[in-house]
Amino acid sequence: xxxxxxxxxxxxxxxxxxxxxxxxxxxxxxxxxxxxxxxxxxxxxxxxxxxxxxxxxxxxxxxxxxxxxxxxxxxxxxxxxxxxxxxxxxxxxxxxxxxxxxxxxxxxxxxxxxxxxxxxxxxxxxxxxxxxxxxxxxxxxxxxxxxxxxxxxxxxxxxxxxxxxxxxxxxxxxxxxxxxxxxxxxxxxxxxxxxxxxxxxxxxxxxxxxxxxxxxxxxxxxxxxxxxxxxxxxx
Ligand SMILES: [Mg+2]
Numbered sequence: 001x002x003x004x005x006x007x008x009x010x011x012x013x014x015x016x017x018x019x020x021x022x023x024x025x026x027x028x029x030x031x032x033x034x035x036x037x038x039x040x041x042x043x044x045x046x047x048x049x050x051x052x053x054x055x056x057x058x059x060x061x062x063x064x065x066x067x068x069x070x071x072x073x074x075x076x077x078x079x080x081x082x083x084x085x086x087x088x089x090x091x092x093x094x095x096x097x098x099x100x101x102x103x104x105x106x107x108x109x110x111x112x113x114x115x116x117x118x119x120x121x122x123x124x125x126x127x128x129x130x131x132x133x134x135x136x137x138x139x140x141x142x143x144x145x146x147x148x149x150x151x152x153x154x155x156x157x158x159x160x161x162x163x164x165x166x167x168x169x170x171x172x173x174x175x176x177x178x179x180x181x182x183x184x185x186x187x188x189x190x191x192x193x194x195x196x197x198x199x200x201x202x203x204x205x206x207x208x209x210x211x212x213x214x215x216x217x218x219x220x221x222x223x224x225x226x227x228x229x230x231x232x233x234x235x
Contacts, residue, residue: 001122003176005167005195007185008128011205012110012227013138018103020046026096034085041092044077052076064155066131067097106142107207113227114147125170126151127183129160129190149174161187162194171200182221184230193218203230 009015023045027038052073053059062069071093078089117124126148128135132155139145150173154160157169171181178199185191185205192202196218204212204220205227212223224230 001182001201002180003123003125003171003174003182004117005125005127005170005181005183005200007183007187007191007205008126008135008138008144009130010186010207011184011191012106012114012126012144013142014105014107017105018100022096022099022103025099026092029095030088030092034088036083036085036088040081041074041077041083044080045073048073048077048080060160063130063160064132066134067093070096101137101141104138104142107227109227113231114144116231118147123174123176124148125174127161127166127170127185128152129154132156161190164194164198167195167198167200184224184227188212188216188218188220192220196221 006012024038024042027041027045031038031041052062052069062072071089074089074092074096078084114124124147126139126144128151130153132153135153135155139151145151150170152166152170154166157166159165161167167178167183171178174181178195181195182201182203183191183195184203186207188204192204196202201221202218203222203224204218206212206223206225209225212219222229
């Protein structure tokens with residue numbers, strides 16, 4: 001491995017871990033003053049989130065402005081409940097964004113892995129989809145920029161994973177051929193399948209140990225539960 005492309009959210013950074021609690025706390029803080037039962041709103045948001053992000057086209061559009069996306073989710077949830085409290089959706093979304101930001105942490109294995117890979121002289125690219133402001137803020141807050149030779153953010157680059165231009169751009173900057181490079185991440189298609197089709201080796205991060213879906217068209221070169229496995233001596 002001469003070069004490694006790494007995903008950010010739910011690969012280096014525990015992005016999803018604090019989501020449920022942050023929604024519950026944001027609703028508790030904002031709904032009571034409006035005289036609305038927070039538990040009912042939380043339940044509606046749980047359903048709405050899934051529906052909202054399951055549509056690939058909407059996902060692609062909305063992930064470029066996460067604060068806006070969160071406000072839309074709450075708006076849809078409140079509409080389902082027949083609630084139209086003015087400004088409530090924006091207030092909940094803002095409160096949620098703040099809590100989520102405070103909650104996010106690097107996974108405990110992230111810094112050791114990045115440090116070791118740098119020491120070994122592996123060229124590193126961070127390749128992440130989404131909102132420029134959010135992604136830059138995460139990179140800054142968690143001190144990640146120093147590890148990477150290049151950082152590709154969908155909002156800055158113009159297209160995101162799984163568009164092949166993204167991986168090709170990372171390889172070009174790293175000066176690596178596809179066969180000299182690996183990509184590691186938690187998304188089977190974006191971080192494994194798409195780079196594999198270009199000739200990279202794909203490593204799927206399965207932190208929960210769920211295993212591949214039985215019908216998975218993507219077959220990773222490796223499946224790891226922790227980034228420690230990436231730097232462990234070969235056995
Ligand atoms: Mg990810």
